[in-house]
Amino acid sequence: MMEWIFAKISDPMTAIATFGARVSNVARKVPTWPVYLAGMVPGAWLIWQTVFGGRYIDPVRALETQLGLYSLQFLLASLTITPLLRFARINMLKFRKVLGLLAFGYLTLHFLTWLFLDLQFRWGQIGADLVKRPYITVGFVALLILVPLAATSWQGAIRRMGAQTWARLHRLVYIAVLLGAVHFIMQEKVWTLQSIIYLIIAILLVGIRLAWIRRW
């Protein structure tokens, strides 16, 4: 046992590679549909709670903030897939799209909640908010950015667009995730540790990409 541990410590790269290969092996055997389903569970539970549960005194606000937060969390998770492959040799690439689409789904629900449940079709106020309120503008731009990404998330789109063009388009996610994290901070009345941590994670995940791009 001690020898085994010692071997791991003395040769961390091999250890990581072995570990990575093992996780990748497991991941390869898992189809994507259970991940889609699992990803929808928190949203379904949240909606159930707000509609039937009576747990929230202000269900609209709970729905709105939590859906937005889930979206940000899934988007950040999708951005960890590539670094995991690079640094830990864990191959979960096939789940990247799943996580991204879950993020987009939650974002869409978040937006619709704001539109229909929070602002209640007050189109004048909705229009004014979109233009005049920086945090709403920022969030809305993030949503707009993610629309073409979600629309080209199917396998055929890569073939039709060409891998290079597709990859370039999908780099827009870096801007979207930063806008999302900034939007989260901007809507708060005071600074909170939680929102700052999300922004730091977003900056780190995007920063890694910038470092890679510069090295290419």
Add this chain to the structure above:
Amino acid sequence: MHMSNLTRADVTPEAIWMNRRQIIAAMGAGSLAGGIGFGARAQNTLEPHSWEQITGYNNFYEFGIGKDDPAKNAGAMKTEPWTVKVDGLVDNPGEFSLADLIGDIPTEERIYRFRCVEAWSMVIPWNGFELNKLLAKVGVKPEAKFVAFETAVLPDVMDGVNYPILDWPYREGLRLDEAMHPLTIMATGLYGKPIPNQNGAPMRLVVPWKYGFKSIKSIVRMSLVEDQPHATWQQTNPKEYGFYSNVNPDVDHPRWSQASERVIGAGLFGGRIDTLPFNGYADQVASLYDGMDLRENF
């Protein structure tokens, strides 16, 4: 006093409540000079929110910034004994126990709309007394122009004050004529029961025509002063929060519109209503601001 065990059944049955409310409304209209009633919407929508809503959805950053944090955490605060310091330009300064300070001022019920700066609202049945009665008791010197208030800072039970979320203690202030106005009350109760800690026990200010944050909670100090006092949110972000902070649908918060508000408990599809100038109390209080530019003095 712990209120967390109360259930819906502990609240006054609605039939009795409605009855009592009509009596109060009638009394209110009679007792307040100049026909002060309960504002334009009194007849149709002044239905008090439930005990659970009023005591479960609070902003009281000393106990955490989540809406349910105060209900979870404020129970640890001891409000007995409670000392209030009265100082500044008063005839009778000193440190008083709450009971001594209030003395024989009778408590009455006031059902007020409550409009948060975050654009949600409730209707709350307070028990309390007009602040002007307390001011009369402590004796306001003629030079006094403002009243300043401070919330308790109790690091042992208020985890929030251990972090620089705001510049503690929480402070607020009113112009003397605002403080003297008959709609301005000190609340010590809710639904006929002692006010729960998360709502500002044992005594808080309630100024129904201003955004909720002006109605400072758990008051430990009241000072009569000559200059406009420090107000916590104004200090924190002067572009977003003014000293007056009168409810005004025409002056937006820089980050969100104040034109409408979501009524708590109206359900998923229920309720956004237009916000009224001075939260519906314009008839009673608008004259306090005659000649003032309310966009400048927001």
